[in-house]
Amino acid sequence: PSAMKEVLVEVSNVRWSDIGGLEDLKLKLKQAVEWPLRHPEAFARMGITPPRGVLMFGPPGCSKTMIAKALATESKVNFLNIKGPELFSKWVGESEKAVREIFRKARQVAPSIIFIDEIDALGGERGFSNGNGSNVQERVLAQLLIELDGVTTLGSVTLVAATNRPDKIDKALLRPGRLDRIIYVGLPDEETRREIFNIKLQNMPIAKEENIEDKVNIDDLVSLTEGYTGAEIQAICHEAAMKALEENLNATVIVKKHFKAAFKIVTPRTSNSLLQIY
Numbered sequence: 001p002s003a004m005k006e007v008l009v010e011v012s013n014v015r016w017s018d019i020g021g022l023e024d025l026k027l028k029l030k031q032a033v034e035w036p037l038r039h040p041e042a043f044a045r046m047g048i049t050p051p052r053g054v055l056m057f058g059p060p061g062c063s064k065t066m067i068a069k070a071l072a073t074e075s076k077v078n079f080l081n082i083k084g085p086e087l088f089s090k091w092v093g094e095s096e097k098a099v100r101e102i103f104r105k106a107r108q109v110a111p112s113i114i115f116i117d118e119i120d121a122l123g124g125e126r127g128f129s130n131g132n133g134s135n136v137q138e139r140v141l142a143q144l145l146i147e148l149d150g151v152t153t154l155g156s157v158t159l160v161a162a163t164n165r166p167d168k169i170d171k172a173l174l175r176p177g178r179l180d181r182i183i184y185v186g187l188p189d190e191e192t193r194r195e196i197f198n199i200k201l202q203n204m205p206i207a208k209e210e211n212i213e214d215k216v217n218i219d220d221l222v223s224l225t226e227g228y229t230g231a232e233i234q235a236i237c238h239e240a241a242m243k244a245l246e247e248n249l250n251a252t253v254i255v256k257k258h259f260k261a262a263f264k265i266v267t268p269r270t271s272n273s274l275l276q277i278y
């Protein structure tokens with residue numbers, strides 16, 4: 001059986017409303033991806049070509065994957081979800097064929113979004129090559145460029161890529177007509193953290209009545225999570241609930257001390273050296 005059967009088309013169900021904050025960013029991406037997919041005629045009328053691809057970069061856990069999925073859901077298009085390193089591990093010896101197959105499938109189910117997470121795995125360093133392009137990373141990258149340049153029915157297949165290491169990306173991918181919209185998705189600011197907490201806590205029984213001494217104060221959570229990623233905020237909420245259950249499996253409410261305990265477990269991991277490359 002061919003390994004190629006593993007290129008799966010997903011139905012994504014992440015909505016913009018599941019993603020806290022980041023309003024400017026959502027708008028930019030809607031314009032770059034959702035508009036051309038949904039209204040290709042408007043771009044034709046204006047005599048402009050929509051981007052073939054966008055690149056999101058920034059620290060892990062800050063919603064790049066969620067954004068890609070929301071783009072697919074809200075544009076009502078099919079979603080093909082690929083991790084860069086998988087191109088080498090899952091399709092050993094067939095990596096270029098996999099790239100061709102992914103684009104073939106995407107055209108077949110168009111309009112569609114191909115999401116390639118960790119696209120830096122395709123490499124930018126040419127140090128190990130013998131110069132004849134026989135390095136597998138180079139060949140996969142070359143195939144990706146061919147496919148991207150060949151997307152002729154503009155707007156119907158869009159590549160959305162993500163990376164934590166934009167410095168490792170081959171510059172050829174960033175030329176005009178390729179991944180030419182580049183968007184930074186950074187650590188959540190105060191407003192974004194507040195919205196993430198509101199989303200994550202909305203179905204959790206937290207103590208919030210004014211008269212309770214133990215009540216959970218969202219303002220405090222927001223100021224205590226400066227430097228935390230969205231994923232770490234999610235983890236804080238999860239751990240607080242686990243603390244309440246550890247204390248009593250019949251617990252019906254999560255109070256301040258549970259969050260306090262959660263903050264001891266979940267600390268921000270994004271390194272300064274990573275932030276410095278952005």
Ligand code: ATP
Nearest residue numbers: 018019020060061062063064065066196230231234
């Ligand atoms: P990676 O680089 O590790 O793939 P990522 O940037 O793609 O990370 P996601 O996988 O989209 O990050 O986010 C991880 C988790 O963090 C999500 O499942 C979600 O629970 C939470 N999260 C991050 N940012 C937000 C946000 N703005 N709103 C709601 N949830 C968020």
